[in-house]
Amino acid sequence: MAASSETPATLLIRSLESVAPLMPDEKAALDALPWRVTQIKADQTIVREGDHPMRSCLIVSGFACAYNVTLRGKRQIMGFYIAGDLANLQGLHLPVMDTGLSTITACTVAFIEHETLRALCARHPGLAAAFWRETLVDAAIFREWVMNIGRREAYARLAHIFCEMTLRMRAVGLMEGDTCEFPINQSELADAAGLTTVHVNRTLMQMRADGLISLFGSQLTVPSFERLKEAGEFDPTYLHLHAQQAGAQIG
Amino acid sequence: MAASSETPATLLIRSLESVAPLMPDEKAALDALPWRVTQIKADQTIVREGDHPMRSCLIVSGFACAYNVTLRGKRQIMGFYIAGDLANLQGLHLPVMDTGLSTITACTVAFIEHETLRALCARHPGLAAAFWRETLVDAAIFREWVMNIGRREAYARLAHIFCEMTLRMRAVGLMEGDTCEFPINQSELADAAGLTTVHVNRTLMQMRADGLISLFGSQLTVPSFERLKEAGEFDPTYLHLHAQQAGAQIG
């Protein structure tokens, strides 16, 4: 449960293995990586859009997000990152960041030099494939967001986001039964869903009235994942979690 | 100009090099790949959602798209593919397709076995990186679509799509001056933009009235890319084209 007490390597291994298993020597190589662990306060920029970062960034604890801002000044959040997520792995092969990366809550973040990762990939093709796969799952999530924002209305759109987040949190042990910490505020939810804060507020109230979710402070409870899934027209295929983790095991 | 007369290898090399240059031996290796070239009619499924494809697919000529359908039956197009695009490279590391892939026009398509690509990547780490980069640019495009659909209104959203497509077409020599074949109909445009056909129609008429674009049959002309760019709040960074190709050279 207490993901914050886990090491970067443990988290990363679990995260990579949630898609496909690793070999013992690959895990050993990951264990030996020289992470630079830092605490970052809430609402801080980790990487700016346009940056040429020399290292990638693993979220150890807390919530972060990738976002971008329209030329007209409107923010869109492209994705949320939680414990175990490599938040800007694309920098390994794309020199320019096309999104910003920012904390939502206070975070523990572990950095790893691109050079180190490249050497690791060269020595362990299986790890290269695993990292590549990680970026492909990321892309699959972006695709699903395109569909969510483009073709679902507010109620389903938010339900879909809750489905994705609770499932991903469950996969890394951040769910306690049907409850989790969900420190994403309505304005951030709006920027993720392509809605306004006001409309998110009204829609959430409707969802609470329908007993779909409950939110006390930042505690999210989902009484019935089945009903939420139905409301969000949610099909977890795109997360590419292997079978036992996509199911309903209790964290 | 006549992209259809080019070989799969030529197209792929140009496409990969539009992001970063390749080594001579890498190009030679690509030249030697055993493609299986096929003609596919318009509106045919190439890969179905849920498939476990054993090969990837390069568009040699024509237009294709990746799409998915909501549980409520609404279609969302996630991206368009044109000559030189590897349309489902993600299948190389993700066993299940989370989107469908379908032709828009009649297409010439070249298939390459995953096994062959994996062997190629093992022998040429630089090519592995190039392919990986290709999937990362794909992901960057999906992110931009999230922003486009989430945070721009219809007029800008369509302008943005026209900007992206004309720039990508220019990069592979499919533009003749300010004109190109644009065989995407209003219903497909609607499914890409997250709008209805009716609304796309009305918005396009507005854009034509404003002299932003003109469409005779499937001929698209963009009199001023600058003005279109402005209307679409378009910043080409996310396409990760290197400088000379992102500019305004005439095809």
Next chain:
DNA sequence: CGAAATCTTGAGTATAATCAAAAACGGTGG
């Protein structure tokens, strides 16, 4: 306790969806 952030509410408006049908277009076969 008090200030700042977040959430909630209300009223009015705008963008986009829906439904339905007519016009235009593109290709085909006689």
Next chain:
DNA sequence: CCACCGTTTTTGATTATACTCAAGATTTCG
């Protein structure tokens, strides 16, 4: 070359979803 059919584009009228602006309530945190 023209008539015909299916597809695509266009139009109109109405409705719904979501946005805007503004202010008040509540929570959070120092």
